[in-house]
Amino acid sequence: MSILLYFTIVPLGTAFLVTLLRKKKGISDLLAVLSSLYLFGLSLATAGLTKSHGVMIYKVGGWFPTIGITLVVDGLSAFLLVAINLVAFLVLIYAISYMERYTDKWKFHALFMFMLAGLNGVIISGDLFNLYVFLEIASISAYALVAFGVKPQNLEAAFKYTIMGAVASIFILLGIALLYSYTSTLNMADVAYCLSDKAKNPLLVFIWVLFLAGFGLKAALVPFHAWLPDAHSSAPSPVSAMLSGVVIKTIGIYALMRIFFNVLGVSINLLSVLMASGILSMVVGAFLAIAQNDIKRMLAYSSISQVGYIIFALGVGTPLAILGGLFHLFNHAVFKSLLFLDAGAIEYSTGERNMDKLGGLNNKLPVTGYTSLMAAMSISGIPPLAGFWSKLIIIVAAVEAGYIGYAIVAVLISIVTLVYYLKFQSFVFFGKLDAVYNKIQEVPLAMKTALVILAVICVMGGLMLTGTFRPFLEGASNVILSGTGYKQAVLGAIR
Amino acid sequence: MSLYFLCFILFCVGLYSVLRKRNIIKIIIGLGIMEYAVNLFLILVGYRMHGRAPIFAKDQEILNMVDPLPQAMVLTTIVIGLAVTIIAVSLAIRIYEKYGTFDITKIRSLKG
Amino acid sequence: MSLIVKTITRFTVGLVLVYGIFITLQGHVSPGGGFAGGIIITLAFIQLMLAFGQDEVLRKLNQEKGLLLAGIGAILFLVIASRIFLKPQQHSFVAEKHFQLLSAGFLSLSEIAIALMVAAGLFVIFLTLVLLIEEEEKEKK
């Protein structure tokens, strides 16, 4: 299965090629879109393959697993690969026309390709240190992308993000160093193998805390969420769509899931810690989001509360809850990036981001209006759309697992989400049209196609539960449920 | 055991500088110190009591060698530390150019 | 820079450059690998630039050419690396020619590619940071 390697080599190759061929005008867009289309196709193929024969292993360089690095793709990583490459492909189509406003487009495409390579690398790597290096590639390109529009606000937000991100990476590195000294192997399955026979001792608790702090900061859980609103509101909107839709999920939640559930093994108090931080970020994110009048900042805060949902679902830990969490993860990636792209479209045509000043754009910007209506409805959980199903599953699972109080809080929060999305819809799209905006015209074709496709997936997401997609989602959730069973699967596949 | 602990003290010095200092350059220096501390810890972990450098000499056979794996890891982490520092310094220069000062309390234009 | 510095650099730059290349090629025999060698070569360029002032060096290797060189080095390394990863093969080496220069087959090739990329790339970073200040000073005056 050497196709796994193409997930990182193709984006890196495109990034290098884009730097070389930077003189020609349209070449960087073409290369970027082509390679992300190829990656999307590849991720669909791998999803199909993992469904047929479970865990897929690739020994890089032909070395036996514990010596060399192995790439591991199972249900969970295939599921995430599809989500990431789908959103990245659509964001790139959107960026063709949006990035006309920025100078040096080839730099944007090169950095974007590096971020994509980093994300794919994190997902398919089966080796702790390798995961850290690819996580670092994705973060460094994210720092530079946030500072892409070189204005004072962007620079300050990017600096805040860089410092917090660098501290988080150093914590993760310290955790890996401690794990290496304890088990002296880096292959995740091998580490799980060594840890399974050793009793719980203060060192493992200390490593848990380090990893929780590091990945929590990358996933913007509540105590560490300070950088997210600034970074997402000042980044160019294709970047902030990628950031909140995909990057916090892969670097934060996926790595957290992989390490906690599969390598270190999960204990009751860890689950309760996850649940507590999930609830906390849900509540804080929602209430802060109401107070905002800048569209992107409000969306950033609502990302924090939606991430809280997913962490809460993982904290509950029952099979149904994890299924709901993963489904919500996919949904949130789709409609949050759609909302950010809509905000970018509004800003592109009117140049204004403050909700109070806008009004009645619906007749002037029909496509953006309807797509953001669908996304807003789906995120706040209106029955027919995808968001409703995932939140329903999480709440039902919480009730089943006996956390009635938390379930009520979750329901309240989803109502609060509905409130501030209705406020966003009504302020921006309905109401009277300001005189100054009557001459704006619809966003160019490239942006419109991306918005429409995302909206269709948003509506169609509901099918994920029934029909063909169900086993696909099941595959992902029982990888987590198997917990440290991960090592038998991987070691079995190697021999 | 005590050497590991000294290494952690160095890590806390760096962390203190990142959390407490108000000048951007001091924060970047703090990051550098934390980077040094973790690299030192990694090498301390891989040291064998009176081992030899992991390089085969032409003639004699070297028995107890130091663990080469952490050294390969630290080779990468040093370069990662360099890359993060370069990005942070270029951001600091641009911020100094736009804001005219390094003091983060004055650069509070964004509502947190 | 003063004359003394110029004459000193005239001698040492060659030495530093050769030392950098030596470290890169000897990467797999004696300590020090592709990264260290590449950076030493960059230091030689920077030293040249500090001593002889900016314009002369820029004639030889300005930002555009540097970036191009870095890109080529990177592509070269990518090709070598992916060729090895895709065709996993264990080749055992004949014992006695272990300590000669190019005894590890592709290993020294990838070392050279890394060194080329690191040298050109980091010099481009130095140029961007320095040029940034010139424009800033001009604005201030």
Next chain:
Amino acid sequence: MIFAAIMAVEIKDLISSVIALSAAGLGLCLAFLILKAPNLAITQLVVEILCVIVLIRGTINKDLPLVKDGRWLFNTIATLFSLAVLLLFSYLALKELPNFGAPLMRVSQEYISTGLEKTGSPNLVTAVALNFRGYDALAEAAIIFTAIIGTLAIARKIGKKDEE
């Protein structure tokens, strides 16, 4: 080294704190030599020189207004307290680690024994870094390249066209 690090943090003037940082870096380089890692000593020394050049570049003629406002004392105590808690936990955890001189070498034993035959390079560290774990070296090259493109992107004059 710890003393140099504390000096780097506490000194008021910017340039001397950068120099103190380089002193800490050189201390690290010496430590690598003592701990039998010559490969790293060279890399650390050279990278550290570049680090200092870049840092000095950033601080040539910049001021350092160090003003102490009201809640200064409370903040320091709070951070010091949290650091003390971190140290306490790390002390507890470090007791569990295998003792200093004897690293348990599960994987690297094979590197040492088969390193010379498999890769043909006597310098095991490069063998491990490039051949056994070559995928990391590829990621490493990507990291350097992102730093280069990142600096270029940050350092350009006009970012967003229409506003300027």
